[in-house]
Amino acid sequence: MCRKEFEVKKVQHASVEEVYAWLAEDAQTMILVDVREIAEYRTACIQQAQLIPLGEIAREKLPIKNKKIVLHCRLGGRSEMAGEKLLAEDSSLDVYSMDGGIEAWEQSGYPVVKSKT
Numbered sequence: 001m002c003r004k005e006f007e008v009k010k011v012q013h014a015s016v017e018e019v020y021a022w023l024a025e026d027a028q029t030m031i032l033v034d035v036r037e038i039a040e041y042r043t044a045c046i047q048q049a050q051l052i053p054l055g056e057i058a059r060e061k062l063p064i065k066n067k068k069i070v071l072h073c074r075l076g077g078r079s080e081m082a083g084e085k086l087l088a089e090d091s092s093l094d095v096y097s098m099d100g101g102i103e104a105w106e107q108s109g110y111p112v113v114k115s116k117t
Helices: 016-029 038-043 077-089 101-107
Strands: 012-014 030-034 068-072 094-098
Touching: 012 016, 016 030, 016 068, 016 094, 016 101, 068 077, 068 101, 077 094, 094 101
Parallel strands: 012 094, 030 068, 068 094
Antiparallel strands: none
């Protein structure tokens, strides 16, 4: 009897430095998705990020499916969960979770858009 092994695709990880470089080199090769809640997004966000909160994340909500999908949240936990959800829907997606989230991004000195309120 032949037993076929199935490899479960896992969420890949990227440092804030890698994500910044990808955006600087060619932002057209990826999409950056913020999976935090709208109130968090309004407080501070990465300019190139599109908001799709964790509770709403789904393959059909992604504007582009054939590019690298980089997810971020505040620290990294929710983006990991969002990535697992997307891969469960479609294992062909190229999904990354940005390690450390927007806090690591900001601590590294990369720009964020902050609310004026």
